[in-house]
Amino acid sequence: MAGLFDKHAETYLQARPSYPSEWYSMLAARTSHHSLAWDVGTGNGQAAVGVAGHYEQVIATDVSEAQLSFAMPHPRVRYVHTPQSMTEDEMVALMGGENRVDLITVATAVHWFDLPKFYKLAKRLLRKPGGILAVWAYNDMVVNPEFNTVSRRLWEASMQFWHADAKYVIDGYRNLPFPFESVGLGHEGKPTQLEIRKELLFEGYLKFLKSSSPFNLAKEQGVDLLSEEVIEELESSWGGANLVRTVTYKAFMLAGTVIE
Template sequence: MADYFLKQAKQYALARPNYPPELFRFIASKTPIRDLVWDVGTGSGQAAQSLAEIYKNVVATDTSPKQLEFAPKLPNIRYEHTSPVLSMLEFQEKVAPVPSSLDLITIAQALHWFDLSEFYQLAKWALKKPDGVIAAWCYTVPEVDGAVDEVFGRFYAGSRPYWDPARKLVDDRYSTVDFPFEPVSGLDNTGPVRFVTEREMDIDDFFTYIRSWSSYQTAKEQGVEMLNEEVVEEFKAAWNADGLVQKSIKYPVYLRIGRVGN
């Protein structure tokens, strides 16, 4: 997984959407204590930064040291580079030395990369019982306007051969991912619960977002330029149809949330 984002780590940090404050407030409302969070697959630290505003301490881990270079450095965030397969020994050294010590585990746009059986064993060992919370979310394809969305829909369909098969879990809004946890208070199930994040972009920002995709890098390595001249012109025509240079881009975010139980 780390290799997918190695070459475009800076683009990924700049282009990846931020998550809505409402998402973090909702998650925090389900955690009775806010002492220690493990942000898994933190990437360039977007979620960790927001969590650090609410929780006392954040341990943020990733398998890519290049991604971590672009993460915001805050006094209550400790970043750790970990092996792709996290052993119990490494986990105890870098994240949680004793069981039932974490109030919250978060996974932002990364759960589909994990070996879930191994990961869930660590999560259940480390979360406080019965109210330790695990929250995993993904954002799906952006929504711009009718003209751009029509072009983007065809473009995204054409990109599917270059995505890792795990991407289907994101397209399914994490609704089909294994998530063996109990509902948190106030919910009848573990989701997905929908949120929306928005970001202002011009057309060049939008192209930077596309170039940050792992599928874009995969296609490029196979000699395919996804944003070739014809595609770029088609996007520009749709983008400029209403005369607006800057557009509000909406990213639907889907959250799975549960507690570890007894």
């Protein structure tokens, strides 16, 4: 999916919500050390920068060079392009060896991964005991009853264009394999439910849609889900282009440690 997100890297940066600082605090409180963190599928680096507030060094990796070109600089974050051709041993070497990583984070990306391969690598890299893997995402936006009804119809129309791997997001990670021992933030089959709040103009909401994979895939197949008529209906139910709304993203998280 890297190529798809390459084309919309700048829009993705502008449209996506920031993750609450409390999330990083609660994860840091559960790791025994705070030396090294790995943010996988970092994109523009927003999670990496949040993690850097609690760890001495963060290595932030992505297969997309375009996404990394918009990454947010931070003195404790090192951004690294990791093409899919990299071997498991090369990834271990990049992290400085096995059993060295205190926290691995994957923000709205793990559903794109080869899960058995990634989990095997994570288990090699995590500090034992005390290292934690945390994955999270979001799958819905709540604004107001009228707008929610209109936007729900739009998302239902987009379902046929969701990539097969995105089923985990649609299901709120409830069906995501997660072979790690719970640290009190969800467990396999039952993620912790969270919320993200963001102030948005209607233009920001449109950018969010345009950065979403099903809308991009539909457009590539010649289907315009965001016709002028649809946009007008959305804007009217929003309350007008100049109205700032508080948007609530429905999020979910799984965090765990290696089962000994």
